[in-house]
Amino acid sequence: MHPTASQTDIVEPVTIDASSGRVENGIHLEVGDPEIFERDDPTRELVFDLERVQILYSGVAAVTDVNLDIASREVTAFIGPSGCGKTTVLRSLNRMHDTTPGAVVEGKILYHGEDLYGPKVDAAEVRRRIGMVFQKPNPFPKSIYDNVAYGPKINGRKRGDLDDLVEQALTRAALWDEVKDKLKRSALALSGGQQQRLCIARAIAVEPDVILMDEPCSALDPIATARIEDLMIELKREFTIVIVTHNMQQASRVADRTAFFTAELNESGKRMGLLVEYDTTNKIFTQPSDPRTEGYITGRFG
């Protein structure tokens, strides 16, 4: 019943693929309908709510004053020039910074209305619910099967269920057919695109609520990229997805909303990342309200 985007649906870079509309509360919504994507739209179920977030590395702020909210079962894209803090913000959403010495997250990040950095919140629990796919495919040097089974195992799934679970995760990541005969082979023997889909399978095998993806296609060729984009649109039905990308066509193809970040010199001459504009993807790509956004998406940025 869901129209699924396929490569042939992809038209102009800056138009939104109409067929990837969504069904919400039984109503078919067209992407880009401004009425529905008002910021304070009460029908949006918020997953993340960031208020005045600032992230520092060894006492130096890398991004500052980020305010945005991310809704359930949407794809949200972060775009912007290199070094503006997209990865930094993304990693704050699953407390990945806890593992980086010297990284500090300030401000408030609410996850389903709850403080993500609250004193009683366990970072491992957070990361179990909020999965992450990295820029460079990073399968464990184990078998394909063990890669997918790793997450469920550490979260207490019993051995008996694992076979089914692995198959389902690989199927959902559109990799099953390619690897079903070599599950015991090393994951490192897969191609880059396959490895990245394996990493996605690994992430969804723990049944997260959100999947964060940091430039998941940057190391892949256009065909592998298209497959992963299809996958994202498919996965959106079950997961909330936040994706960092340098590829603006990709943002326009898959994202419901887009946040544009940039880096500017502040008063003291330090480069600092900031969120310039956050809106529906359609709006960002057709009528950006900030000249910096416009400059970036039209290729005139400095």
Add this chain to the structure above:
Amino acid sequence: MATIAPERPRSRKLSEGPKPPGRERDRVFRWFTFLAALLVLLILALIFVSTVNQSWDWFSTRGLRAVFSSRWNQKVYPRGTANAGQPIPGSGFGAWALIFGTLYTSFVAILLAVPLSVGIALFTTDVGPRWLRNPVGYVVDLLAVVPSVVFGLWGVFVLATPIRNVYQSVADFFAGVPVLDKIFTGNPLLGTSVMTAGLILAIMITPIITSLTREVLATVPIAQKEGALALGATRWEMIRGAIFPHSRSGIVASVMIGLGRAMGETIAVALVIGAAVRVSPALFSPNNTLAAIIAQNFGEAQGIQRSALIGLGVVLFVITLLVNVMARAVLNRGERRLAAGK
């Protein structure tokens, strides 16, 4: 696909309900690793405490003479007195001659080993044909696999007898030359001597100096080497002008670590140095070192002699510790400078 029917955990609040397992295990594991690392500190401290404890008799009855007296053998009461032939308490067991022997043999070893080691290190980084570089590294490492007791066995049963003739010719050659005739001589002139110990030690420390030097040489930026060659320098000029200045302190530190090894090497030296405690520059006659005399005499030692031998161990420990601390400090400083320079 609908069969999965994921039961989303989000229905539960993050701060409530059961946490994923393993928080306790995390803390315990961290403690275990910490204690294992701490073991190093503990062992080093215990080495010092326990050996000082067991050699306290020696230190306390002799004071500074324990280290600075060169008399090892105890004096005995002369004939005709009440305790004739008995050792006089408090006499003998001075470490000085052994400290001298240790430094002397190690010095000889270093003198022989450094040119070899640096030469081979250069061979494996810059000079040798590419296909030969790694195999040569392996072969030199193979020297480190031969146990020191096997070197000793070979030294005393194979090398010592024929090399005596070589020593004799060298001694004849230098006879009458001022100063040198005191060094290149032996009294008695034997195959088991300072020189033989130095030779065996040189072979034994070559692998460690070579491999440390290789690491140091590998840090010389290629740009500097190519820069020198581009200016028309010969390879040797490149080595002297670009490689050595950049890696001088690292090579010195590697040599010091080799020196520490040579001073602490026991069994091979115990077998080939003969056994004569004395301060003498004669290369071709027996001598002894701190480590070797312990191995030779500890088996039967009792009472004050055992205490003294353990005390020699303390002296050796302190000396090698100082040498190693200095060397490692130099090496680490070099590494940090390199990391900062990047």
Add this chain to the structure above:
Amino acid sequence: MTAPTSLLTPRRGTTGRHVRNRVATVGIWLALFIVLVPLVAVIGSVIVKGASSLSGNFLTQDINKITNGQKLADAFAKVAGKQSTQDGIKPAIVGTLLITGFATLMAVPLGILGGVYLNEYGGKNHFARVLRFLTEVMTGVPSIVMGLFIFSIVVVKTGFSLGWNVSGFAGSLALGCLMLPVVIRATEEMLKLVPNELREASYALGARKSKTIVSVVLPAAAAGIVSGALLAVARAAGETAPLVFVIGITRTTNTNIFSGGNVALSTEIFRNALSYGSYAAARNRAWGEALVLIVIALTFTLLARLVTAMFTRRRAA
């Protein structure tokens, strides 16, 4: 390397600088050959002399007592053209394997844990830096000092000591102390090579740090750690000084390393060479023992190389 020779500059090889370059190159090649000589000579002697001892039940019999009557027996045997008495070294082989084995059982797990602390937890903090430095320094502690240490704290019955008397286990403790810093260093170096992305991948699935280390980081570094540990074992198996006065002595096989005297190949070689050098039987036995010892040490070294080679090939694939 072959600079174009201009008419204005003298031809290559004729100036002092080129001569010096030649001399240096020849010197470096010479260094290589000088080092090869003793290596070949030592290993050659051990093989030639050792092989002739490896007759009959040499590997499976107890050690003969060297007595004053031995010289006489040697003389008779020489006349008769055969070995005097059937001699053996089984107790020393068993001793070496047991003592080294127990040392490995203690030092390798502890060393791995210590390396994990330095690389995964300590990192750049002050305390870890100090421990890392001490570990490096500890690799330079002479092995005879380790023997004296264990003698002073475990074996001897006086003073501040456990007073357990001599045993194979005391030797294992001494060897273990020698191996510990080596294994810590090797582990840390190998853990440094594990890409951080793997740790992050594990954390991102909700794994805790200890789980990540045990299930992802250590397996990824396993080959390197195993190889480093095997090299440490090879070195330890050949050590004499730490054992010679803490394990005591026996001429019959003692498989109980916790009590009673024991014997190792290395200490046997040393004793035979130092005290009984004038007895042909003792010399023969020492060479035979040296051959067996070198074979053991070499086996572990080759295993280490093999593990490394397999690992690098898999990496490359």
